[in-house]
Amino acid sequence: MRIILDVQGGDRPASELIAGGLQAAEGLGLEVIFAGDRALIEGEISRRAKQRHLRAKQRHIIIHAPQIITMADSPIEAVRHKPESSLVRGIEYLRHGEAQAFVSPANTGAVMAAALLKLGRIKGIDRPGIGAIIPTITGKKVLVIDVGANVDCAPENLRQFALMGCVYARQILGVAQPKVGLLNIGSERRKGNVLALKTFFLLEQLGNFAGNVEGHQILEGAVDVVVCDGFVGNVLLKAYEGGAAATVKFLKQAISHDFFARLGAFILVPALKNFRRSLSAARFGGAPLLGVRGVVIIAHGNSDAEAIRSAIGVAANSVRSELIAKIERGLGAPSSAAGLALSEELPS
Amino acid sequence: MRIILDVQGGDRPASELIAGGLQAAEGLGLEVIFAGDRALIEGEISRRAKQRHLRAKQRHIIIHAPQIITMADSPIEAVRHKPESSLVRGIEYLRHGEAQAFVSPANTGAVMAAALLKLGRIKGIDRPGIGAIIPTITGKKVLVIDVGANVDCAPENLRQFALMGCVYARQILGVAQPKVGLLNIGSERRKGNVLALKTFFLLEQLGNFAGNVEGHQILEGAVDVVVCDGFVGNVLLKAYEGGAAATVKFLKQAISHDFFARLGAFILVPALKNFRRSLSAARFGGAPLLGVRGVVIIAHGNSDAEAIRSAIGVAANSVRSELIAKIERGLGAPSSAAGLALSEELPS
Numbered sequence: 001m002r003i004i005l006d007v008q009g010g011d012r013p014a015s016e017l018i019a020g021g022l023q024a025a026e027g028l029g030l031e032v033i034f035a036g037d038r039a040l041i042e043g044e045i046s047r048r049a050k051q052r053h054l055r056a057k058q059r060h061i062i063i064h065a066p067q068i069i070t071m072a073d074s075p076i077e078a079v080r081h082k083p084e085s086s087l088v089r090g091i092e093y094l095r096h097g098e099a100q101a102f103v104s105p106a107n108t109g110a111v112m113a114a115a116l117l118k119l120g121r122i123k124g125i126d127r128p129g130i131g132a133i134i135p136t137i138t139g140k141k142v143l144v145i146d147v148g149a150n151v152d153c154a155p156e157n158l159r160q161f162a163l164m165g166c167v168y169a170r171q172i173l174g175v176a177q178p179k180v181g182l183l184n185i186g187s188e189r190r191k192g193n194v195l196a197l198k199t200f201f202l203l204e205q206l207g208n209f210a211g212n213v214e215g216h217q218i219l220e221g222a223v224d225v226v227v228c229d230g231f232v233g234n235v236l237l238k239a240y241e242g243g244a245a246a247t248v249k250f251l252k253q254a255i256s257h258d259f260f261a262r263l264g265a266f267i268l269v270p271a272l273k274n275f276r277r278s279l280s281a282a283r284f285g286g287a288p289l290l291g292v293r294g295v296v297i298i299a300h301g302n303s304d305a306e307a308i309r310s311a312i313g314v315a316a317n318s319v320r321s322e323l324i325a326k327i328e329r330g331l332g333a334p335s336s337a338a339g340l341a342l343s344e345e346l347p348s
Numbered sequence: 349m350r351i352i353l354d355v356q357g358g359d360r361p362a363s364e365l366i367a368g369g370l371q372a373a374e375g376l377g378l379e380v381i382f383a384g385d386r387a388l389i390e391g392e393i394s395r396r397a398k399q400r401h402l403r404a405k406q407r408h409i410i411i412h413a414p415q416i417i418t419m420a421d422s423p424i425e426a427v428r429h430k431p432e433s434s435l436v437r438g439i440e441y442l443r444h445g446e447a448q449a450f451v452s453p454a455n456t457g458a459v460m461a462a463a464l465l466k467l468g469r470i471k472g473i474d475r476p477g478i479g480a481i482i483p484t485i486t487g488k489k490v491l492v493i494d495v496g497a498n499v500d501c502a503p504e505n506l507r508q509f510a511l512m513g514c515v516y517a518r519q520i521l522g523v524a525q526p527k528v529g530l531l532n533i534g535s536e537r538r539k540g541n542v543l544a545l546k547t548f549f550l551l552e553q554l555g556n557f558a559g560n561v562e563g564h565q566i567l568e569g570a571v572d573v574v575v576c577d578g579f580v581g582n583v584l585l586k587a588y589e590g591g592a593a594a595t596v597k598f599l600k601q602a603i604s605h606d607f608f609a610r611l612g613a614f615i616l617v618p619a620l621k622n623f624r625r626s627l628s629a630a631r632f633g634g635a636p637l638l639g640v641r642g643v644v645i646i647a648h649g650n651s652d653a654e655a656i657r658s659a660i661g662v663a664a665n666s667v668r669s670e671l672i673a674k675i676e677r678g679l680g681a682p683s684s685a686a687g688l689a690l691s692e693e694l695p696s
Contacts, residue, residue, distance in 0.1 A: 072536075137597045148533060151541035185496060185582040188420075193499035193579040215586035219594040231541040234533040235580055236587045238563035243591025246567040249485045250623040275598040 002061075002099040003315050007036040008086040009069050009106030011302045017105065018044045020308025027309065028316055031061070033099055035090035038064040065089045071301060075109030079117055087111060091118045094294050101295035101315035103286065105303040112149055115292040122164075122324070124331035127153075128291030129161045130230065130298060131168060132237055133314075135275070136221035141173050144183075144218070145290065146230040147237055153229035155198040158182070160331075162203055164290040165225035167330040171321040173224065180206060181213030181223035183232060188212070195229060203227070215239070244276045286311025288318060290327065295319055350409075350447035351663050355384040356434040357417050357454030359650045365453065366392045368656025375657065376664055379409070381447055383438035386412040413437045419649060423457030427465055435459060439466045442642050449643035449663035451634065453651040460497055463640040470512075470672070472679035475501075476639030477509045478578065478646060479516060480585055481662075483623070484569035489521050492531075492566070493638065494578040495585055501577035503546040506530070508679075510551055512638040513573035515678040519669040521572065528554060529561030529571035531580060536560070543577060551575070563587070592624045634659025636666060638675065643667055 005021040007014040014036055022045070025032040034041045041062050065086035069078045079088055087106050091114045094102045104111050112128065121128065129146035136142055145161040145168075146153070162180045169178035182199055184192045189200055191212060203209040210223050215236055218226055228236070251272065285307055289296040295318045299311040318324075351372075355365040362384055370393070373380040382389045389410050413434035417426045427436055435454050439462045442450045452459050460476065469476065477494035484490055493509040493516075494501070510528045517526035530547055532540045537548055539560060551557040558571050563584055566574055576584065599620065633655055637644040643666045647659040666672075 137594050137601070151533070151544075183583065185499070185579055185586075193577075196499075196579070215583050216590035216593060219590045229541075231533055231544070232580055232583055235531065235563050236583055238533075239584050239587030240591040240594075242564035242567045243588040244595045245564065246485050246588075247592045247595040247620060247623060251620055253485070272595060272599055275595060 001030040001101075001316060001319055002033055003030060003101045003103060003312055003319070004033045004035055004063065004090045004093055004099045005308065005312065006086045006090045006102070006104035006106055007034055007041065008065065009071075009104065009110075010299070011071070011105070012304060014040055015044045016305050017303065017308050019048065020303070020305035021312065022048060023305060024309040024312035025060075028313060030312075030316055032312065033061040033063060033093070035063040035065055035086035035093070037066065038062050063089050063093055069106055069110050071107050073107060073110060075107065075113040076117075078107065078110045079113045087114050088118070091115060091294075091296075094296075095119055100319040101297065103297045103299055103308070103311045103315050105299040105301055105308065105311075107301075108148060108298055111296065111298055112289060115289055115294065115296045119292045119294040119296070122291055122293055122328055122331060125160050125164070125291040127157050127160070128289050129157070129164065131165065131288045131290050132233070133173070133285075133287075134218070134237070134240065136219050138221040140221045140224075142218055142221065142224060142226060143168055143173065144226045144228070144233055144236065146228065147233035147287065148230045149289065150229060151231040153195060155195060155202050158195070158199045158227045158229070159202045159206075160291070161227045162206060162209075162225060163331055164327050165227065166208065167327045168288065168290060168323065169224045171323055171326055172317055175224045178208060178224035179210040180208055180225045180227065181210050181218070183215070183218075183226050183228035183236065184212035185214065186212065187214070199227070241276075248272050248276050286314035288314065288323075293324060295324060349378040349449075349664060349667055350381055351378060351449045351451060351660055351667070352381045352383055352411065352438045352441055352447045353656065353660065354434045354438045354450070354452035354454055355382055355389065356413065357419075357452065357458075358647070359419070359453070360652060362388055363392050364653050365651065365656050367396065368651070368653035369660065370396060371653060372657040372660035373408075376661060378660075378664055380660065381409040381411060381441070383411040383413055383434035383441070385414065386410050411437050411441055417454055417458050419455050421455060421458060423455065423461040426455065426458045427461045435462050436466070439463060439642075439644075442644075443467055448667040449645065451645045451647055451656070451659045451663050453647040453649055453656065453659075455649075456496060456646055459644065459646055460637060463637055463642065463644045467640045467642040467644070470639055470641055470676055470679065473508050473512070473639040475505050475508075476637050477505070477512065479513065479636045479638050480581070481521070481633075481635075482566070482585070482588065484567050486569040488569045488572075490566055490569065490572060490574060491516055491521065492574045492576070492581050492584065494576065495581035495635065496578045497637065498577060499579040501543060503543060503550050506543070506547045506575045506577070507550045507554075508639070509575045510554060510557075510573060511679055512675050513575065514556065515675045516636065516638060516671065517572045519671055519674055520665055523572045526556060526572035527558040528556055528573045528575065529558050529566070531563070531566075531574050531576035531584065532560035533562065534560065535562070547575070589624070596620050596624050634662035636662065636671075641672060643672060 007017040021032040067082040067085040131145040132147040353369040355362040369380040415430040415433040478497040479493040480495040
């Protein structure tokens, strides 16, 4: 398996992202293709090989890219005017079938624009969505889609997120009969804004709609797939992180005076930090861009080596389970393997 | 000071709400007027007096209300067709100036409809907003407005929330120069949905706009007042609660095997629960409905005696600081005591 890693355009230096790529290649037993400045990548790879006293260094394919897309660049402009960037070149390499997935910590809007322009959308999908995989206290994982690709959505977009989300939950999260929830501010069907009210009606026509879910119910594992517009989904993720982080900080403040509490906290804090980190990983560990014709994983801009390694792992799982083909099949054929009870309104 | 408590229409029995009212009256040194079924209220008050062996029981004013507005009722219909409900009668009593504030755990939509119809809006306010007071790890409190009154908003609504929020922060939270943040999904001004983009432009014209804030920054006390539409604000609050609750539950799971951890947790868990509870209190402890011509405090539907007592405390603070008059003045006069740098577009 070959996975392209865009080592430029993230917040951290390319050397750190390259380290993550090398770790993934070794740990996950796959080939990582690096997209970025050739001299920089070669230098970094050989420096790391020397550090580890490896004589025969492994050969890596490098996609040379002299241009850099920054976080401040306007997405579509950037993709059009920087054809020699690691992002555009990497996506083109994916399109040509020379690799099976693309991972990037660059400007999210630009990744999406490049994927849309170069790979195109899956038939039946109007807008791709970014899925975040969040942990719950039961150990089960939940896919929230969209968490930032589309800040203003129509009900039909959310319906399509639900369809793709179910395929993802079956194929990647291993849920045989995924339940879909609509993120809302109350459980009753009359609750919510115009988008939620209209979406409820559309989702009811799917066989596996569990109704409205509220933010505090999601982490309890109430459903498997949560749909919402990208603005609300992004607010939700950051608020989870904020609530968990504040609780951990509060804990640290509370322990300063008591010996036993300090002892207990000494043991507990690492576990708590793990949980908090796994909540953050929803944003930091690699989020699939669902709806484009290729496996594209968005890593957080601030990804370190570990986050990059994790994002490459998410990409590898998607490739192994033939996710894209299965989403295409799930959308194209009402009684397909995806097992969705689709309405007749399904775009075909 | 006289505060009306609506003891019907909450999720819990009236007896529990009455207990909260009696505690508030005693603890806060004010008079609580009970709105609800007279026989029920009188019976409960005398039962509690007997329990405590009080001979001369204190007299309480009761607003008799034979009708009940339920959580399932459509707000405007309910207010129109149940004029003898505790909600409508209580609000009318407030309008007549016979009390200074009204507290209710009933159907939020119905409380808002009754307040709008009977009390009217403050001049310059198109739609009232529900403010939630949330704790931060620094100890400082932050007002988030709106958290559920208006699920679909125009930019102008958010601007008005900002103006009212600043008066609240000055008068109730004691912040001399409150900073306003716009809840968004990134710090850059070009980020966000159509509502956020347009609102940014409007808020820039206020003197105290601190720019966009993200969910995880709010609990760190980045700003004093956060504005958003009621759908997003409600999602935000519930996600904070969810993140904090999940962290506490995770902590409990983690301690099951280690003696010192168990000992530490034994000491820590109460403190953590306090923090979690204070995050919940943002929803449960009494949220001011800002923008109507009277002090109206919305208690959570599931309020227990303690939550009711807390909501009555919030009401008392608003009355004492002459909040409504100060909001009216803040909106009416650009260089008023509210100290806002208002734009020339201010409705007058």
